[in-house]
Structure formats: C-alpha cells, structure tokens
Amino acid sequence: MPIEKMKNPYKGSGQITREQFLFYEMRITAELLNEGIDEKELIEKIVEDNLFQYPTEKSVRAMAKTCIKRLKILDNKELVEAIAVKYTDAAKQICLYAMMKQYRLVWDFMINVIGEKYRLKDYNFGQMDVNIFLIQLQEQNDYVAGWSDATIKRIRQVLIRILIENGYLDDNKADHINPVWIDPLLENAIQNKGDIRALTAFNCFS
Numbered sequence: 001m002p003i004e005k006m007k008n009p010y011k012g013s014g015q016i017t018r019e020q021f022l023f024y025e026m027r028i029t030a031e032l033l034n035e036g037i038d039e040k041e042l043i044e045k046i047v048e049d050n051l052f053q054y055p056t057e058k059s060v061r062a063m064a065k066t067c068i069k070r071l072k073i074l075d076n077k078e079l080v081e082a083i084a085v086k087y088t089d090a091a092k093q094i095c096l097y098a099m100m101k102q103y104r105l106v107w108d109f110m111i112n113v114i115g116e117k118y119r120l121k122d123y124n125f126g127q128m129d130v131n132i133f134l135i136q137l138q139e140q141n142d143y144v145a146g147w148s149d150a151t152i153k154r155i156r157q158v159l160i161r162i163l164i165e166n167g168y169l170d171d172n173k174a175d176h177i178n179p180v181w182i183d184p185l186l187e188n189a190i191q192n193k194g195d196i197r198a199l200t201a202f203n204c205f206s
Contacts, residue, residue, distance in 0.1 A: 010137070010144050013105035017154040019066045021162050025052050026095045029067035030084035039068055070098040076189050090183035092166050093202060097186060099162070100198060105144075107198070109133055109159055114168065115200030117177060125169065125177045130156045179203055 028051050032042045046064040047057055054060045071080050074094070083091045100107040113133050117123065134152055138145045147155075163169040168177045182202035190198050199205065 008143050009104045010141055013103045013144075014147060014151055014155065016099075016103055016106065016158050017151060019063065020158055021095065021099065021165050022063060022067060022070075023092055023095050023165065025063055026067050026070065026083055026098070027091060028052065029064065030071060030080050033068075033071060034081050034084050042068070070095070070102050073101045074098050074189075076193075078185065079189055082183075082185055086183070086185075089167065090186070093180075093183055093186050096162065096166050096201075097190065097198065100201065101195075105137070105155070106159070106162070108137070110201035111197055114163070114177065115197075115203075118179075118203040119200060119205065123176045123179075126175055127156065127160065127172075130159050 028046070029042065032045065037045065043061060043064045046052060047060050050057075050060060052060050052063055054063065071083070074080060074097070079094050079097075083094050086094075096110070100110055109130075113129055117125065117129075134144075134156060138147070138152075160169065160172050163177070164171060164174075167180055170178070180203050182199065182204045186202070187199065187204055187206075190196070
C-alpha cells in the first residue's frame with residue numbers, strides 16, 4: 001500500500017524532537033514499575049522527587065507519561081524488567097526497540113536505512129544517509145512534507161544521537177556504522193512478537 005494512502009502513519013513522529021531517546025528516564029520508570037507502583041502513583045513520585053532532574057514540573061510529568069507509554073508498548077514484563085536491571089547496552093537496545101514501536105519514523109529509519117546497510121554489509125554512513133531518508137519520506141508522505149526545515153533538522157539530529165547512544169556510531173562525525181550484537185532476550189521477544197523485520201535493525205538475520 002502506498003505510504004500516502006495510509007492513515008497518517010507518521011503522525012506524532014515529530015515529537016521525537018522533544019521526547020528523544022530518554023534512556024536515563026526509561027530506566028528510572030522501569031525500576032518503579034518493577035516495584036509494583038501503579039502508573040498514577042509512579043508519575044507523582046517522579047514529579048515530586050524530580051527524579052528526572054528537569055527544570056519544570058510540567059516537563060517531568062510529560063516525560064514520565066512518555067516513558068510509561070513506551071514501556072507499555074513493549075507489552076512484555078521481562079523486557080521492562082531488563083531495562084531496569086540489565087547491563088546498559090542491552091537495556092538501551094530494548095529502549096530503542098520501544099522507540100521504534102512508538103514512532104513509525106524511527107521504525108522505518110532503523111529497518112530501511114540501518115538494517116539494509118547491515119544486510120548489504122555496507123558499513124559506510126554519513127549524515128547524507130539520514131538526509132536522503134527524510135527527503136524521500138517527505139516526497140512520499142504529505143504529513144511529513146508539512147514539517148518545517150527546522151523540524152527536519154532537529155529530527156536528523158535526534159536520529160544521529162540515537163545511533164551514537166546505541167553504539168552504531170562513534171560520534172556525529174563518524175563515516176561508518178559499527179556492527180552491533182542483539183541481546184538474546186530482545187531477539188527472542190521480537191521473534192515471539194512476530195516483528196521479524198525489526199531484527200535487521202540490530203544486525204540480526206537469523
């Protein structure tokens with residue numbers, strides 16, 4: 001089905017300029033959920049204790065809700081627990097998968113750009129790869145075409161930072177992507193969920 005005939009699959013994707021990767025915040029929220037605290041109480045605890053160390057209560061509350069939403073999207077208690085207790089690289093991979101599930105733009109980028117590079121064993125990478133992806137997306141989808149140049153620029157920056165935080169890139173000037181190895185827990189969860197295409201984003205083709 002042509003992208004333009006879908007029902008706004010990218011609606012809300014522009015929010016990644018504000019919400020971003022949020023690993024630190026996701027780990028804190030996952031820890032509290034694992035303690036059995038209900039969502040409402042959890043949000044209030046994060047806000048009252050300013051656990052995210054944000055400057056305003058409004059921003060803390062908004063990001064707490066975002067983290068809960070991402071964790072719920074996983075629909076997997078083991079993955080939520082892993083975000084809280086597993087070693088950083090594995091926890092970050094799970095957070096990335098949650099972000100892919102929340103935002104169609106991140107899903108498409110990680111599979112169609114990064115996953116495809118792994119499939120072709122083409123490790124060359126530059127910001128031009130992100131630019132081409134976003135330009136093609138604008139050409140294919142009217143909703144994305146309506147984004148301002150400033151929004152596109154910020155989205156490009158966020159995507160690059162996501163890659164850096166997850167070890168795909170060494171820094172924002174890197175000219176190649178690094179090989180990554182998927183955590184077995186995440187691999188099994190993705191397979192059980194039927195999201196097989198998502199495996200390619202983690203250099204997994206089993």
